[in-house]
Amino acid sequence: MRRHNLSVALRSIHQEGGASRARLTGVLGLNRSTVGDLVGGLVDAGLVVESRLDPVLTGRAGRPSLVVRPLEEAASVLAVHLDVHWLRVARVGLGGRVLDRRTEQLPVPLTPDHAVARTAALAGQLLEVPQQRDAVVGVGVAVPGTVRTGAGVVGLAPNLGWSEVDLGTRVSEVVTALTDRPVPVAVANDADLGVLAEHLRGAARGVADVVYLCGTWGLGGGILTGGHPLTGSHGYGGEVGHIGVDPEGRPCHCGSRGCWEAEALAAAWAHPLGLDPDGVDLAAQVLDRLERGGVAARRTRDRASRSFARGLASVVNLVDPQLVLLGAGLWRELWPSLAGDVAPWLGRLLLPALRDHVQVRLAGLGQDSTLLGAAELAFEALLDDPLAARPAAAATG
Amino acid sequence: MRRHNLSVALRSIHQEGGASRARLTGVLGLNRSTVGDLVGGLVDAGLVVESRLDPVLTGRAGRPSLVVRPLEEAASVLAVHLDVHWLRVARVGLGGRVLDRRTEQLPVPLTPDHAVARTAALAGQLLEVPQQRDAVVGVGVAVPGTVRTGAGVVGLAPNLGWSEVDLGTRVSEVVTALTDRPVPVAVANDADLGVLAEHLRGAARGVADVVYLCGTWGLGGGILTGGHPLTGSHGYGGEVGHIGVDPEGRPCHCGSRGCWEAEALAAAWAHPLGLDPDGVDLAAQVLDRLERGGVAARRTRDRASRSFARGLASVVNLVDPQLVLLGAGLWRELWPSLAGDVAPWLGRLLLPALRDHVQVRLAGLGQDSTLLGAAELAFEALLDDPLAARPAAAATG
Structure with a gap:
């Protein structure tokens, strides 16, 4: 029981970057002296430190509240x-x-x-x-x-x-x-891991149904449904990259053809534009080519945006998330320029009831999710x- | 607490169609006299009845065990x-x-x-x-x-x-x-509801990751991941019918084109075969036409089987279930004849790691899931x- 309570207390301090004793009392549902004992245990273990918040800084009058902070350099x-x-x-x-x-x-x-x-x-x-x-x-x-x-x-x-x-x-x-x-x-x-961090600390705090997408060469997916990670029976759950978006499409390294990641990620942009798909600044090069215009750029932009929308619509129609987050990778960088190309396709492909609900946004923790x-x-x-x-x-x- | 224990006891009796006192003691983790009191409460409420199993029938020697059975006509x-x-x-x-x-x-x-x-x-x-x-x-x-x-x-x-x-x-x-x-x-x-029943009483008992498919005119999906229903943020989760399987495909009533249900359910069979898609014995008519052979039958069989495999592969690649169950509807009736047509496509389209793991089976409760x-x-x-x-x-x- 004590182990469980110490766990709940430390988790709360960790997730919030610090917590007042009053906050911990609320989270734990225990009386103040028991909470004091638990905090003492964590202090003795060298994990946290207690200090009084300056009432001038917090803007609150009265006796300064004790705040428990993680000892970040010690653990x-x-x-x-x-x-x-x-x-x-x-x-x-x-x-x-x-x-x-x-x-x-x-x-x-x-x-x-x-x-x-x-x-x-x-x-x-x-x-x-x-x-x-x-x-x-x-x-x-x-x-x-x-x-x-x-x-x-x-x-x-x-x-x-x-x-x-x-x-x-x-x-x-x-x-x-x-x-x-x-x-x-x-x-x-x-x-x-990206969707876990976004749920705990990023753009998906408090959101129970989230699709997180990342990657430049392949497309990874992390999905929460009802607050639970969709891991699947062998840990392959959320592998959105191999949803089929075009049966006549490009061969995919998985052995299939027209997979979402083959149609909308690095290879789908680099090959028709004559860029190196393994180039480290691929997104910048793609954006530069799109800005300079031309037939190949327009065609590639149309095709890859449509393909991105197709895969995304299939996932959203299946999962019904509140939020789609674009994490580290190609589409995070392309999105500010291409959202307007993708949106009309999404409008056509999403179930009518979902069109007005789902939001596509950049991940809150940037490259660090x-x-x-x-x-x-x-x-x-x-x-x-x-x-x-x-x-x-x-x-x- | 008593309400909670009565709930756990009645749920166990209901799900298993009856339970011995020893079984209830195990499920509840309480002593025998408390369990006796709870069973008494359910008996007084007119919900269950206790009887002794005939040891000749159960094949076990010794004092016959008390079994608590639901009063099915009374509740x-x-x-x-x-x-x-x-x-x-x-x-x-x-x-x-x-x-x-x-x-x-x-x-x-x-x-x-x-x-x-x-x-x-x-x-x-x-x-x-x-x-x-x-x-x-x-x-x-x-x-x-x-x-x-x-x-x-x-x-x-x-x-x-x-x-x-x-x-x-x-x-x-x-x-x-x-x-x-x-x-x-x-x-x-x-x-x-179909996947719920299959999980409780049918072919998916004890299976935590399940995709259940049903329907003849549309394709409904019920998904469990990690034992939790995938309901989505507005109850639209598991709407597998509108996964895109062919961007150049048939128009779907949802406003999109080439959705899984447009490409593999009633309309996809009935129109090319000249059958009434609203005919109540559509599956039997389809199977009859396939048996009689001919170019239209072969083409329709190939196209719809491939489309069924495409949609299924996208769902399985995303969800990683142990089991796909075919519930009431067209594919439940077609599957015994067409599994051999679908399997090679699935083999090509599924992620290699999933091919040998996922099983496609008929739902255990038949039309009643x-x-x-x-x-x-x-x-x-x-x-x-x-x-x-x-x-x-x-x-x-």
Whole structure:
């Protein structure tokens, strides 16, 4: 019971970046002295600190309220976002703030060996100081592919050309070498983590039915329905990229033809415009070509916008979300210029009852939705059992 | 607390058609005397009866076990399945058995007035005896359209040509006239109720990720993901019929073109084969024409099977279910003959990782999935609060 209450209290402090004792009393539904005891337990564990808010700053009269804040430098995680062309590694503190980060471009094709070695190198830069190493309570890794829940095995990451890669174990080995002690590593699909972070901290706070889309070379989807993640029976749920949008369309790497991601993502723009689909600034190049105009640009714009609308309409008609969020990737960058091209098609293709309800918006956390979702995954063990999973520094201190 | 425990006990007895005291003790996690008291409460409420199983019949030696059975004639519901061409009304007893039923063909087009009047007429036939009227604790209505959750308002039933019909209130009026007291009426989408019943009592027992498809003129979908119904933010979730399968395809009544239901359901078969799409034995006529062969039959078979596979592959790629169930409707009847035509396309269109996992099967409850789902909806008030919602006969007896 105490473990459960500590978990609820720390989760609340983490998600809100801090919470007053009054707020915690409300969340926990317990009396003030029990809440005081729980906060004391979290303070002793080196996870939070209590301070009085300055009443001048808060604008409220009377006795200043005690606020419990996460000790972000004392309890942190490593968040890893392995994208097709970019590796992002961040140190994220309890409370959800990015404390430090490293980003580098990846070669194509990318081998698992190289990805793990570069993850280790960037993690090493972020954990140079012993206190930083001792503070790490977990590692979360986001990959553009399907992951077998629990096992940390990437089943299939078509845009990396990977299948059956035991990434969890391999990342665990290199992190253990850095920290000199075992640190739990969890791996999950990038879009599933993106929608999780947007729901907790971004544009989908309080929204129960959300479709989150991301990716440039492939199209990942993370879906919440009724507040629950749509993971599917083998962790492949939400793989929207392979909805068929045109039976006569382009061949897709999955073996099928006319899949949404083949018709509306990088290849669908780059090939007819003569651009390199693996170019790192593809969106900027596409926008530049569209601005310069011409027949090929107009045709490509029409076809890809229509295809994007077709896939989106199928997903929205099936899922009935309140909100579609465009996360890190090509369409996030194209949307401000192309929303007007997509909207009329959506109007035609969506069920009449859904047309006026669904909103398409940019993700609230920008490029960081996935990275912050990976951090949430990494914090899960600590939030579930704060005393057992507290950082090494606190446990020995 | 007692209300909650009575609810859990009655739900278990209802779902399993009866339960031993030992089973109830396990489900409730309470001691035997408390369980005895709860069973006594349900017996006094006129909802269940206790009897000893004959040890010769059960094949087990020793003292015969006490079994608690639902009093199905004393606590029952009216289940109404309003299909495009058929009206089915049944009296379903606590425990989930159909006690009696009436079915009749409906005219096209069907007005709400006529549907309500015929529902009242069939319900009247099923409730001729006063005891039957007194036993009714609820009415559940399944419709081939979207329903605003809670309100009982059919938002849009395109294949009936209905929009914004307050069916709940209207059915409530005619049922009150029959029973001389208010009886709660709930309305829901036919496919959502179908998957509910299959999950509780049919082919999807214990399966958390299920896609249930039904319908002849339109294609309804009921989806469970992680055990939760995918209802969407306005109750339109699972509307699989308007996934796009062919951008150059047939116009759909929804205003779009090439929707799954336009390409693979009644119209897609009837028009090229020169059959009446509203014919009540359409499946038999289609199968007869396919057996007789010929160019039109072969072409239609190829095109509709491929279109069925396309829509199904998009749904399966998105939802990752363990099981796809074909409920009441055209494809349930065509499947035994056409599974071999659809399977190769599915093999091509499904993500490789899903091909070997997903099973397509006929629904376990046959034509009755939806009707039994409507019954479950109608029992909900009683199962939630057995003493407050017990039948009029028991309450006054």
